[in-house]
Amino acid sequence: MQIPQMQYEVLCAAAEAAAPSLIRELAARLKRDQAQVAAACAALEQQGWITISEQPYDELSLGGEGRAYASSPLPERVIVGVLRAQGGRCRITEIPRHCGLDAGQVGQTLRWLAQRGWAVKQGDDLALTEAGRALDDTPTPDERLIRALADGRAARAAELENAGVPVARAIELAGKRKGFVNVKPRTDRSVALTDAGRAALAAGLAGRRSVTQLSPELLADGGWREVDLQPYDVTLSARKLYPGKEHAFQRTLDRVRRVFLEMGFTEIVSPWVESSFWDFDALFQPQDHPARDMQDTFYVSRPDRARLPDDALVERICATHETGGDTGSTGWRYRWSRELAHKPVLRTHTTAATIRALADHARRTPDAPGKYFVIGPVFRRETVDYKHLPVFHQVDGIIVDPQASLSTLLGTLSAFYGKMGFPKVRFRPSFFPYTEPSAEVFLWLEGRNEWVEMGGSGIFRPEVTRPLGIRQRVLAWGLGLERLAMMIHGLKAIGDLYFATMPWLRETPLSRA
Amino acid sequence: MPIVNMPVEGLLRLVNRGVAAPLSAEALVERLHDMGVEVEETAETHQFVCRGCGRVLERTDAQGPPAHCASCGTDFRADAGALHDAGRLSVLRLNLLAVRPDIFDVGGMARYARGFLGVQPGLIDYPVAPPALTVKVDPRLSEDSSRRPYIACAVLRKVRLDHERIKFLMNLQEDLHWALGRDRKLASIGMYDLDKLSGASFSYDAVRPDELRFVPLGFDARRADSLLTPAQILERHKTGQAYAHLLRGYTRYPLLRDERGTVLSMPPIINSEATRVTQQTRQCFVDVTGLSQRTVDRALAIVVTSAREVLPGVEIEQVAIAAPDGRRDTPDLAPGVMSLSVREASETIGVRLTSEQAAGLLERMGHGVRRESQETLQVRVPAWRNDVMHAVDLVEDVAIALGYDHLSPAIVPTVTIAAAREIEERSAVVRRIMTGLGFHQVMTLTLSSEPAAFDRWLLAADDPLRERAVRIENPISVEQTICRAWLLPGLLETFAINKRYDLPQWLFEVGDVSSVDPSAETGAREERRVSAAMIGTHVGYADIRAVCDALAHELSAAIDVRPAAHPGFIAGRAASVHDAQGAALGVMGELHPQVIENYGLKHPVVALELALAPLLRLQQ
Secondary structure: OOOEEHHHHHHHHHHOOOOOHHHHHHHHHHHHHHHHHHHHHHHHHHHEEEEEEEEEEEEEEEEEHHHHHHHOOOHHHHHHHHHHHHOEEEHHHHHHHOOOOOOHHHHHHHHHHHHHHOOOEEOOOEEEOOOHHOOOOOOOOHHHHHHOOOOOEEHHHHHHOOOOOHHHHHHHHHOOOOOOOEEEEEEEEEEEHHHHHHHHHHHOOOOOOOOOOOOHHHHOOOHHOOEEOOOOOOOOOOOOOOOOOHHHHHHHHHHHHHHHOOOOOEEEOOOEEEOOOHHOHOOOOOOHHHOOOOOOOEEEOOOOOOOOOOHHHHHHHHHHHOOOOOOOOOOOOOOOOOHHHHOOOOOOOHHHHHHHHHHHHHHOOOOOOOOEEEEEEEEEEOOOOOOOOOOOEEEEEEOOOOEEEEEHHHHHHHHHHHHHHOOEEEEEOOOOOOEEEEEEEEEEEOOOOOOEEEEEEEEEHHHHHHHHOOOOOOEEEEOOOOHHHHHOOOOOOOOHHOOHHHHHHOOOOOOOO | OOEEEHHHHHHHHHHHOOOOOOOOOOHHHHHHHHHHOEEEEEEEEEEEOOOOOOOOOEEEEEEOOOOOOOOOOOOOOOHHHHHHEEEEEEEEEOOOOOOOOOOHHHHHHHHHHHHHHHOOOOOOOOOOOEEEEEEEEEEHHOOOOOOOEEEEEEEEEEOOOOHHHHHHHHHHHHHHHHHHHOOOOEEEEEEEEEHHHHEEEEEEEEEOOEEEEEEEOOOOOOOHHEEEOHHHHHOOOOOHHHHHHHHHOOOOEEEEEOOOOOEEEEEOOEEEEEHOOOOOOOOOEEEEOOOOOOHHHHHHHHHHHHHHHHHOOEEEEEEEEEEEOOOEEEOOOOOOEEEEHHHHHHHHHOOOOOOHHHHHHHHHHOOEEOOOOOOOOEEEEEOOOOOOOOHHHHHHHHHHHHOHOOOOOOOOOOOOEOOOOHHHHHHHHHHHHHHHOOEEEEOOOOOHHHHHHHHHHOOOOOHHHHOOOOOOOOOOOOOOOOOOOOOHHHHHHHHHOOOOOOOOEEEEEEEEEEEEOOOOOOOOEEHHHHHHHHOOOOOOOHHHHHHHHHHHOOOOOHHHEEEEEOEEEEEEEEEEEEEOOOEEEEEEEEEOOOHHHHOOOOEEEEEEEEEEHHHOOOOO
């Protein structure tokens, strides 16, 4: 009969030994790993071929405090020395002046002096007792224990007793002192052959080779039939493995894009370098509006001039700013400058893309409905901090529709955020120069228990739509995406998206988007 | 949006004036939300009074006592006795829309709340007495030597003031300076003790910077050296220094004087000490000067009507303005008149409203309403509202009065067919290929700088890539002066951030780069690129070549690889990639050790960057 090689070797070794053998010693004798030998023993005991017996014992070693006293006298002895020199008594507060102990150490030592009966407190003084006066250099049991363990090793209690250390008394003395002596209960396990084991060996047993890796050779020559494939601890985890991943923010942008496509929107694009005309003027932002300041907007010096659309449109925009034109508005009542409209900026919002799409829609099919969206970077002259970067992403959308209304605006944005996993959306009156009515959008953040502002929305003013030739109402919104992504991916700083570390790139789970 | 502190007690007192069942502070906060007013928090503030000018300065505990006076500039660190501690006050911190300066003060806010809550709906008609005083306007104020042509004035009679009310008047001016005046540029406001002025004919002139002297607010009139010329005030007075830029380039400065020549103020810089408003003041003269008639008129309307709300018994009296183009009496509190179609309002909001309902809602927003027909309302818009230009602005007021929270969200029922952009769809395929190859995507900033994008890559001074970079005229940091012109610098910067993590690291980015293009409408255009880079002990040209070939294969694109010279790559280990027609798509190879060193990296790097649209045979 064949059994695994390790078990066979252990069984033979147990048979050779006259008395029960410790597993530790067996492993040493066989030059095998102790854990593997222990595993083989457990299997053999299951077979009934050996018995395993356990002998508990205490293992002693010094703690930090104990190690310190291995090379210097106990503080009790130091204080006895001081008292003797001071004629048998001394004010407790004076003791530190006569030795290397500080007041704290002296205080802690008082109870040990009392316990040993060497000195007692008398008012503010400490006085030697008879035993204290008679104390000689003979080591106390705990001092002997410390010396026996001074080399830093751990020793069995029985071993120390044999060497003459009164272990029980020593532990009684030292056991309550913190960090003095550690006592660890341990177990010796030894194995002995049973009669059944002896009989099995006699009946003729052989070891079978045990193999870790199933090799192509073993498969080729059929050798796998003659070997044991060692079992593994399958509960252990293996090395970390990460698939190549799309960036977490990309996954959020994709989801936003997918949602708007699902809702029937047409995807559009517009240039980063934009004319002031499309970024501001077409959106009825007066030319002295603070948002157009050098303070807030990046102006572009190369290229230094953008072309304007056809004169008729430019004229209508000009008239709308100055007097309201034919839009029914009072206008801003100032002199509009064509030159300022030529100035290129880095687009400050993706509404520059939607207003272009609206103009295009007006040229082709002014009276047809339409839905457009854009996702892309926008640029603001912001100082970098944990919430702000000079570049961030927005999703802008417009709906041109005869049934467009404030209610359908709120409904569309609620549907969008619902699909993004944020079912609670709230709106608040707000102001933008190009929409009226206007609404700010807030999401309820379950984890933080607060409303978080996401962006602006509204119905384009007639001053925006009429000059383009649109007579229907147009819903519009511009929503920040970094903050949404930070909420989804649990990030605290916007920079974490753009200055990513490898661990974050590798570990952010793909399930979050 | 500005945060404005409003005293809780004071606001409640005004809102509850003559109300049978007064509102509690909690109920008020709840209603403010419905009014579209965001209450940030209820806070405790400390009130300090400047003994120099009587100004009350409100500070939170975290801010501590002020270092100097915001109105007269007195330095409290030098003169601790000039600061009087007037105790604590509980305030609402309100986040308000800049377009509603008429509710920035307790008077205006209480007026809005009383209308909204139905206590006092409709347009409030403030009695205004005809003018007794005239202000003559110097035509030179319309010239380039000193451009501040517009002035509007008013007199407030039967004024009773205390610390709290003086603070109210000061804050009112300051908030309007901010919200309407663009920090005094478009409009600035002054208030004076009329009993310290003489005559019935004042003058608003353009004077030379050294033509006369007066004692500016906050300076001690008993000291001889307090008498300063306008030019000296701009140099020596704290407020003068702070606003000197508004007069820069002018050879004459605006000056407001009474009939005897006593200076009231030098707009938009500072008032005179002699005409200062104190607790003893019984009659106020108010002026607003500025660059826009509309703004100046609005600011004055807000000041006098809010003052009338807060100071009971005050009488508003007009002032005749004798301007070069004719006489007008200010303030002009006549409402603007607009008509509103109820159907249009209903459709815009998405609820069916009757004309009675619409009229009621508008009255709650403080408008006067008359029904012209079943369908049309004639709306009288208060003179203090700065944000009503078109009937749609009234529609928004109807929606606010109705409450955004009370609308039923819906979806437009029109079916439209979605259309995705091809380059976006294909970019997703490219990302799938790259992640399949084991690369991690990064997203880097779309702004960069010339040192980061070009110098670190050893590009020559006349390299075309440099000359095509889109350059920012007013960058905010040296690190962001151009739009990114190519992607690889971003990947290398990411390697630099990740020096302490295990190698190899394989990164890619799919994104746009921008460059100058005279044929483009705005002078520049974007191009979609893919870039990839690998860093590790054993990476070499073959690794990146394999990636390039895999990309081309998966995209079914035929490519042609030729030896190329690029300063950022090792000579003989760089290649240019071309499409089947020979057009260049990009570059790949082993990075030059100097480039690797420039990023502080210690291992070899291989990289590639290709234009996507031609690789995908797409028009971009």
